[in-house]
Amino acid sequence: MPDEYSADSIQVLEGLEAVRKRPGMYLGDPHDGSALHHCIWEVVDNAVDEHLAGHNTTVELNLESNGSVTVIDHGRGIPVDKHAEEGVSAAEVIMTKLHAGGKFDNDAYKVAGGLHGVGVSAVNAVSENLSMTIYRDGKEWFQEYSKGEKKSALKSVGKSEITGTSINFKPDLTIFSDVIEFDFEQINTRLRRTAFLNAGLQIILRDLRGDDPVEIEHQYEGGLKEYVQAMNKNKEVIHAEVLHVLGSKNGDNGEVHVEVALQWTDAYSESIHCFTNIIHNTDGGTHLSGLKSSLTRTINAYAQSRNLLKKISGLSGDDIREGLSAVVSIKHPDPSFNAQTKSKLVTSEVAGIVEQIVNDKLGEYFEENPSIAKSIVEKAVLASKAREAARKARDLTRRKGVLEGGGLPGQLADCQSKDPGECEIYIVEGESAGGSAKTARDRRTQAVLPLRGKILNVEREMRNLTKVYGNEQIQRMIRALGAGVGNEEESEGAFDPSKLRYAKIIIMTDADIDGAHIRTLILTFMWRFMRRAIVNGNVFIAAPPLFSVSRGKHSEWVHSEKDRDEVVKRFQKEAPSSKIDVQRYKGLGEMNPEQLWSTTMDPESRTMMKVEIKDAEEADSLFTILMGDDVPDRRSFIEENATKVTSLDV
Numbered sequence: 205m206p207d208e209y210s211a212d213s214i215q216v217l218e219g220l221e222a223v224r225k226r227p228g229m230y231l232g233d234p235h236d237g238s239a240l241h242h243c244i245w246e247v248v249d250n251a252v253d254e255h256l257a258g259h260n261t262t263v264e265l266n267l268e269s270n271g272s273v274t275v276i277d278h279g280r281g282i283p284v285d286k287h288a289e290e291g292v293s294a295a296e297v298i299m300t301k302l303h304a305g306g307k308f309d310n311d312a313y314k315v316a317g318g319l320h321g322v323g324v325s326a327v328n329a330v331s332e333n334l335s336m337t338i339y340r341d342g343k344e345w346f347q348e349y350s351k352g353e354k355k356s357a358l359k360s361v362g363k364s365e366i367t368g369t370s371i372n373f374k375p376d377l378t379i380f381s382d383v384i385e386f387d388f389e390q391i392n393t394r395l396r397r398t399a400f401l402n403a404g405l406q407i408i409l410r411d412l413r414g415d416d417p418v419e420i421e422h423q424y425e426g427g428l429k430e431y432v433q434a435m436n437k438n439k440e441v442i443h444a445e446v447l448h449v450l451g452s453k454n455g456d457n458g459e460v461h462v463e464v465a466l467q468w469t470d471a472y473s474e475s476i477h478c479f480t481n482i483i484h485n486t487d488g489g490t491h492l493s494g495l496k497s498s499l500t501r502t503i504n505a506y507a508q509s510r511n512l513l514k515k516i517s518g519l520s521g522d523d524i525r526e527g528l529s530a531v532v533s534i535k536h537p538d539p540s541f542n543a544q545t546k547s548k549l550v551t552s553e554v555a556g557i558v559e560q561i562v563n564d565k566l567g568e569y570f571e572e573n574p575s576i577a578k579s580i581v582e583k584a585v586l587a588s589k590a591r592e593a594a595r596k597a598r599d600l601t602r603r604k605g606v607l608e609g610g611g612l613p614g615q616l617a618d619c620q621s622k623d624p625g626e627c628e629i630y631i632v633e634g635e636s637a638g639g640s641a642k643t644a645r646d647r648r649t650q651a652v653l654p655l656r657g658k659i660l661n662v663e664r665e666m667r668n669l670t671k672v673y674g675n676e677q678i679q680r681m682i683r684a685l686g687a688g689v690g691n692e693e694e695s696e697g698a699f700d701p702s703k704l705r706y707a708k709i710i711i712m713t714d715a716d717i718d719g720a721h722i723r724t725l726i727l728t729f730m731w732r733f734m735r736r737a738i739v740n741g742n743v744f745i746a747a748p749p750l751f752s753v754s755r756g757k758h759s760e761w762v763h764s765e766k767d768r769d770e771v772v773k774r775f776q777k778e779a780p781s782s783k784i785d786v787q788r789y790k791g792l793g794e795m796n797p798e799q800l801w802s803t804t805m806d807p808e809s810r811t812m813m814k815v816e817i818k819d820a821e822e823a824d825s826l827f828t829i830l831m832g833d834d835v836p837d838r839r840s841f842i843e844e845n846a847t848k849v850t851s852l853d854v
Contacts, residue, residue: 237383254279281340489549494558
């Protein structure tokens with residue numbers, strides 16, 4: 205019986221088989237590329253731990269031509285002597301046993317990124333092949349694995365005058381899907397951050413996969429201060445000097461070191477990056493809570509003592525952190541995280557430690573530098589006033605919607621279903637394309653919202669939010685989506701993806717330059733005012749075809765000039781004497797409803813791209829460059845990336 209539940213149903217996974225069976229528990233999602241790249245982070249973090257212990261000045265990472273990765277450190281080398289309990293080399297124990305490592309006590313490593321003893325063994329488990337070369341005790345040692353199983357015992361293969369460890373692994377592509385290639389830019393960004401966090405550490409990245417090998421070196425003597433300066437490269441800073449806080453305090457298990465770098469800019473969003481033992485905590489945690497609390501308390505206390513608030517009773521945390529670029533890095537002997545991926549620090553004592561150190565150091569700095577303190581307070585006061593004006597404008601938008609009836613814009617062609625999970629809305633450029641889309645759609649599950657022309661460039665109007673909320677096209681989107689507006693999660697009326705009337709928000713514009721511009725304007729608005737829709741995976745971009753290639757009654761739709769040429773060649777080869785017609789569809793309005801349905805709106809055959817933000821810092825910077833007022837920066841960006849454009853409609 206297939207539904208029978210007995211003792212035979214209970215499966216015991218031995219050794220690394222658990223990792224191969226459930227890689228997401230140990231490394232992250234194996235489908236979207238996060239687990240694939242996490243394998244690199246685990247090995248690199250071990251190499252950097254040797255630097256933290258004072259034994260390694262250089263880390264090298266090679267993306268090999270065969271799809272494997274090599275990570276080299278110049279530390280002490282993994283121990284090769286026999287482990288008393290396991291009866292095999294310590295190196296083999298580390299590679300094959302979960303929860304094995306040298307970081308559970310504080311003898312070998314005072315602080316370290318990898319503390320669970322899971323990382324490198326998990327990488328071994330999901331690798332088609334992994335080889336380990338160790339330089340230690342005057343010898344070179346070698347061992348090889350396949351899918352977590354050793355091929356032979358660790359053995360000496362020669363003499364060595366150096367020390368260190370080299371790990372080469374090739375991911376098992378039966379475990380990973382969708383994203384199976386390493387992303388150079390993602391890796392480079394991560395290694396760059398790691399170098400910033402470890403002042404003086406040299407990190408060399410080589411990409412050996414193409415015809416022209418690439419080598420990049422990262423080494424920053426200024427550490428976190430240089431990190432913040434790099435974050436603010438395309439921003440106007442409020443104060444030239446990067447505020448630097450450094451201190452330590454005894455915790456329950458030893459000394460906790462805190463380092464923070466801060467600089468305010470004229471931007472409208474905050475950018476704070478959190479690290480524990482050089483591991484990036486993408487979801488923040490207790491160190492972030494401590495920093496936020498200290499900033500709110502210290503800046504409010506200073507402002508009130510100097511009578512700088514005038515008619516404002518107090519500044520909110522959001523007001524104070526507007527335009528802030530900051531990095532908070534702690535070194536903790538025994539940190540706790542929410543998961544093996546270490547995305548969030550949960551060690552409770554850290555909040556109080558960070559708050560106390562930042563309070564003391566920042567208070568001293570403000571007393572010694574009153575002009576800088578005043579400029580920061582003035583920025584926060586301006587943010588407070590703008591936020592209040594925005595609240596009133598947002599309330600007006602909501603009231604206007606109610607007065608007009610039901611809160612839905614009259615231009616919206618709504619769908620029949622009331623189940624958000626199966627509903628989707630097409631935000632369409634222009635009334636003509638909107639008309640075709642309304643005719644073509646599945647009325648039960650697909651809604652259509654046409655926009656007239658180019659919407660407001662919100663990036664240039666962030667200080668004039670009354671104008672943003674008063675814009676007709678933006679009002680249409682706010683009211684149609686029905687989930688509020690604004691990124692301040694704690695504020696009343698802020699955007700909440702759980703309230704969305706449609707699970708999929710699909711931006712559908714013409715496949716030309718104007719269409720791309722309108723698409724970017726919509727995305728800019730969503731990033732600045734409905735960011736959680738993007739983070740939550742609700743936003744998509746429709747990909748209408750550029751060409752139809754026909755031979756007789758047979759037609760194929762293609763999305764690029766390259767695909768067009770390939771189809772034409774295939775048609776010519778199949779029937780050399782047949783006439784081939786190629787038609788370009790510059791705009792959605794050129795398609796009849798049947799064509800629009802079959803190519804762009806039919807869930808069974810359409811092509812869509814999900815909008816994903818891998819790196820919020822990079823996304824913020826990109827929107828600022830593309831849509832901001834800085835023409836030279838935009839020109840430089842276009843010049844640098846012009847060679848990457850494959851099809852340009854002029």
